[in-house]
Amino acid sequence: MADRYQSWGRYPAATQTASRIAWRSDPLPIGNAPARDYLPFGNGRSYGDSCLNDGGALLDMRGLDRFLGFDPATGILRCEAGILLAEIIDFALPQGWFPPVTPGTKFVTVGGAIANDVHGKNHHVAGTFGRHVRRLLLARSDGIRLWCSPAENAELFAATIGGLGLTGAILVAEITLKRVASPNLAVETIRYGSLDAFFALSSESDRDYEYTVAWVDCLARGKALGRGLFMRGNHAAPTTRERPAAPRRRLAVPIEMPVPVVNALSVRAFNATYWGKAAARRQAVQHYDPFFYPLDAIHGWNRIYGRKGFMQYQCVVPEAGGNEAMREILDRVAAAREGSFLTILKRFGDVPSPGLMSFPRPGLTITLDFPNRGVSTFALLDRLDDVVRTAGGAVYPAKDARMSGDSFRLYFPRWRTFARHIDPRFSSSFWRRVTAEAEVPS
Amino acid sequence: MRKALIVGATSAIAEHVARLFAADGDRLALLARDADRLAAIADDLRVRGAAQVETLVFDATAFDRHAALIDEAAERLGGLDTVVIAHGTLSDQLACQAAFETARRELDINFLSVVSLLTPIANRFEAARAGTIAVISSVAGDRGRQSNYVYGTAKAAVSTFLEGLRNRLHRAGVRVVTIKPGFVDTPMTAGMTKNALYAAPETVAVAIHRAVTKGADVVYAPWFWWPIMTIIKLIPEPVFKRLKL
Numbered sequence: 001m002a003d004r005y006q007s008w009g010r011y012p013a014a015t016q017t018a019s020r021i022a023w024r025s026d027p028l029p030i031g032n033a034p035a036r037d038y039l040p041f042g043n044g045r046s047y048g049d050s051c052l053n054d055g056g057a058l059l060d061m062r063g064l065d066r067f068l069g070f071d072p073a074t075g076i077l078r079c080e081a082g083i084l085l086a087e088i089i090d091f092a093l094p095q096g097w098f099p100p101v102t103p104g105t106k107f108v109t110v111g112g113a114i115a116n117d118v119h120g121k122n123h124h125v126a127g128t129f130g131r132h133v134r135r136l137l138l139a140r141s142d143g144i145r146l147w148c149s150p151a152e153n154a155e156l157f158a159a160t161i162g163g164l165g166l167t168g169a170i171l172v173a174e175i176t177l178k179r180v181a182s183p184n185l186a187v188e189t190i191r192y193g194s195l196d197a198f199f200a201l202s203s204e205s206d207r208d209y210e211y212t213v214a215w216v217d218c219l220a221r222g223k224a225l226g227r228g229l230f231m232r233g234n235h236a237a238p239t240t241r242e243r244p245a246a247p248r249r250r251l252a253v254p255i256e257m258p259v260p261v262v263n264a265l266s267v268r269a270f271n272a273t274y275w276g277k278a279a280a281r282r283q284a285v286q287h288y289d290p291f292f293y294p295l296d297a298i299h300g301w302n303r304i305y306g307r308k309g310f311m312q313y314q315c316v317v318p319e320a321g322g323n324e325a326m327r328e329i330l331d332r333v334a335a336a337r338e339g340s341f342l343t344i345l346k347r348f349g350d351v352p353s354p355g356l357m358s359f360p361r362p363g364l365t366i367t368l369d370f371p372n373r374g375v376s377t378f379a380l381l382d383r384l385d386d387v388v389r390t391a392g393g394a395v396y397p398a399k400d401a402r403m404s405g406d407s408f409r410l411y412f413p414r415w416r417t418f419a420r421h422i423d424p425r426f427s428s429s430f431w432r433r434v435t436a437e438a439e440v441p442s
Numbered sequence: 443m444r445k446a447l448i449v450g451a452t453s454a455i456a457e458h459v460a461r462l463f464a465a466d467g468d469r470l471a472l473l474a475r476d477a478d479r480l481a482a483i484a485d486d487l488r489v490r491g492a493a494q495v496e497t498l499v500f501d502a503t504a505f506d507r508h509a510a511l512i513d514e515a516a517e518r519l520g521g522l523d524t525v526v527i528a529h530g531t532l533s534d535q536l537a538c539q540a541a542f543e544t545a546r547r548e549l550d551i552n553f554l555s556v557v558s559l560l561t562p563i564a565n566r567f568e569a570a571r572a573g574t575i576a577v578i579s580s581v582a583g584d585r586g587r588q589s590n591y592v593y594g595t596a597k598a599a600v601s602t603f604l605e606g607l608r609n610r611l612h613r614a615g616v617r618v619v620t621i622k623p624g625f626v627d628t629p630m631t632a633g634m635t636k637n638a639l640y641a642a643p644e645t646v647a648v649a650i651h652r653a654v655t656k657g658a659d660v661v662y663a664p665w666f667w668w669p670i671m672t673i674i675k676l677i678p679e680p681v682f683k684r685l686k687l
């Protein structure tokens with residue numbers, strides 16, 4: 001597939017060579033026909049340029065999709081790093097185990113989940129994916145292989161979790177899965193009318209519900225600013241009588257749309273209808289697939305944004321002052337009339353992230369997406385960065401294609417310490433962009 | 443539960459067939475030339491549910507070792523009822539044209555090794571009056587083309603050999619399945635530009651698993667290669683020889 005090697009936002013474009021890694025016993029294909037530099041590539045579910053290496057080479061890790069061992073008593077799984085969470089679920093769920101943390105798509109590799117230290121709807125109880133990694137086997141460009149864990153090569157371990165693929169190629173990981181009683185979730189969806197109502201619901205729910213998240217009507221303004229649907233859920237007991245079926249058929253967007261299907265009109269219609277038609281409070285038992293991965297039901301949905309692709313923007317702001325910052329962000333989005341199709345709001349808990357460069361930190365996190373309209377989109381995102389910088393927050397590299405180097409270095413103050421652990425032959429489009437004007441220690 | 447021997451077990455297609463066997467809870471003996479790769483696959487198959495996984499290092503052209511390896515595999519599994527043969531190399535046609543030694547080596551790997559393996563296996567299954575043999579041939583054997591006729595020759599020979607073997611073993615209740623994949627996206631085709639005709643190795647593996655389970659004589663994988671090859675075979679030779687294929 002020629003277009004495999006792009007990011008999920010399909011922006012920016014990058015030209016790079018790629019070699020597929022099929023065997024963990026093989027040396028990394030570095031040296032025989034040397035490229036400028038190398039970057040592991042998982043499954044391209046990052047949105048911006050953190051999984052791209054324009055002008056260099058990619059190491060496609062997806063072929064490393066084997067299990068090494070599984071203990072059904074403890075849930076400890078050893079697997080190669082190119083395996084998808086979807087494959088782990090297919091294998092482990094029938095035995096009563098589930099990924100301890102999962103992002104909003106199951107088509108990510110374990111290596112990608114570690115390199116971005118991903119989070120899910122259970123961040124407030126489980127923390128990030130990296131917290132459930134017991135150890136990992138890292139291959140460096142000089143041929144050395146190192147087991148890294150909190151006890152062994154601990155600094156390299158901390159640099160590799162959230163390390164954006166720059167510290168070497170993860171070949172194997174050992175992770176602890178989570179025991180679940182059934183494939184279903186007991187879910188409650190509550191319609192709420194304002195940002196304050198979100199904060200109240202979040203405080204009330206985070207103690208008793210493992211998964212909490214809100215979908216926000218990004219076009220509501222004034223007193224209704226921040227209104228949306230709050231979803232909270234727990235893994236259901238096996239005894240529930242309802243047996244929701246797994247989705248049977250996957251729809252697909254087979255080709256790129258000539259013009260973005262997402263425009264001001266469709267965003268308005270979608271957001272207004274979705275909020276408007278929702279019941280005030282609804283309880284249901286839901287299969288895990290539509291609960292965790294609603295977007296996975298439409299294969300290739302990123303193509304609806306057309307040729308220029310789209311931008312995601314996810315930031316976190318500290319709890320103190322977070323209320324005002326969120327208000328300001330939503331206000332600036334609504335005022336710009338750029339329209340975010342899906343806007344997600346969640347409170348991160350205070351479980352510490354294990355990575356030097358992990359994005360999640362205590363506070364409020366919001367995710368927005370915008371069709372790439374060029375200058376106006378970039379200008380809006382810069383205005384959002386102003387809010388995040390003032391609030392002392394951060395923007396998520398996994399979803400970024402445009403933050404300035406100054407912003408990045410402010411958001412990730414430990415970047416200098418991190419840089420010392422970067423493999424000298426590894427680099428990425430993202431890393432070159434955010435360190436272009438800085439002096440990088442090596 | 444099968445007692446299956448997989449030859450060329452490190453092939454991308456074979457590995458996916460083995461995963462389907464593992465999910466069925468089968469006992470498996472894997473033959474391939476790289477011990478590290480074999481070990482990685484064996485661990486994976488055990489996790490995926492195989493009741494037993496044995497590995498044996500094998501070279502396709504070490505003909506004199508084949509019979510002993512088969513005996514060893516059968517002994518470790520406590521019998522043998524299924525064989526899948528998958529190893530192969532996509533020959534460099536120009537190199538084969540330039541030197542007979544290269545062409546001969548390609549024929550050894552892709553054709554003669556199959557004869558060397560299937561001679562003792564066929565006798566074993568015929569005596570037991572049971573068993574299933576599935577071998578990966580190729581659509582490339584259906585017609586000779588300038589771009590890869592040495593490889594095509596080997597695969598045509600494999601297909602013909604299997605046809606005869608099927609005819610012989612039918613009476614004994616032994617099934618012989620010829621698998622003819624089209625283009626498959628595996629390390630074998632790493633250097634080639636992929637188009638819409640390329641199938642994933644998983645897809646071909648599902649077809650092989652189905653053929654082994656339900657029985658079939660000749661299977662094109664994916665199925666659409668059957669009409670394609672039927673038409674290509676119908677092109678008269680005076681026309682075909684002028685085509686640049």
Ligand SMILES: Cc1cc2nc3c(=O)[nH]c(=O)nc-3n(C[C@H](O)[C@H](O)[C@H](O)COP(=O)(O)OP(=O)(O)OC[C@H]3O[C@@H](n4cnc5c(N)ncnc54)[C@H](O)[C@@H]3O)c2cc1C
Nearest residue numbers: 042043044045046103104109111112115118119164165170
């Ligand atoms: C619909 C959707 C929903 C999402 N929801 C969330 C969410 O809720 N929470 C969240 O945190 N993220 C979310 N994401 C982002 C996604 O989880 C991350 O971008 C993830 O890292 C993608 O994994 P991947 O395997 O596709 O890796 P890629 O995107 O291909 O690569 C990501 C990074 O991992 C590195 N990498 C990949 N494999 C290896 C390896 N073997 N060794 C070393 N480095 C490696 C790459 O170099 C790159 O830096 C979402 C994405 C989508 C498309």
Ligand SMILES: NC(=O)c1ccc[n+]([C@@H]2O[C@H](COP(=O)([O-])OP(=O)(O)OC[C@H]3O[C@@H](n4cnc5c(N)ncnc54)[C@H](OP(=O)(O)O)[C@@H]3O)[C@@H](O)[C@H]2O)c1
Nearest residue numbers: 452453454455501502528529530580623625626628629630
């Ligand atoms: N890919 C296609 O488009 C395609 C199309 C039609 C038919 N086929 C056939 O499908 C079968 C499987 O191929 P694949 O596509 O899965 O390719 P693959 O992954 O490259 O597998 C080829 C296998 O053959 C093994 N092999 C090569 N030479 C050998 C030797 N001398 N001794 C022992 N083993 C040897 C290789 O072992 P190592 O791992 O040790 O290298 C490898 O396991 C082959 O018979 C091929 O001809 C493929």
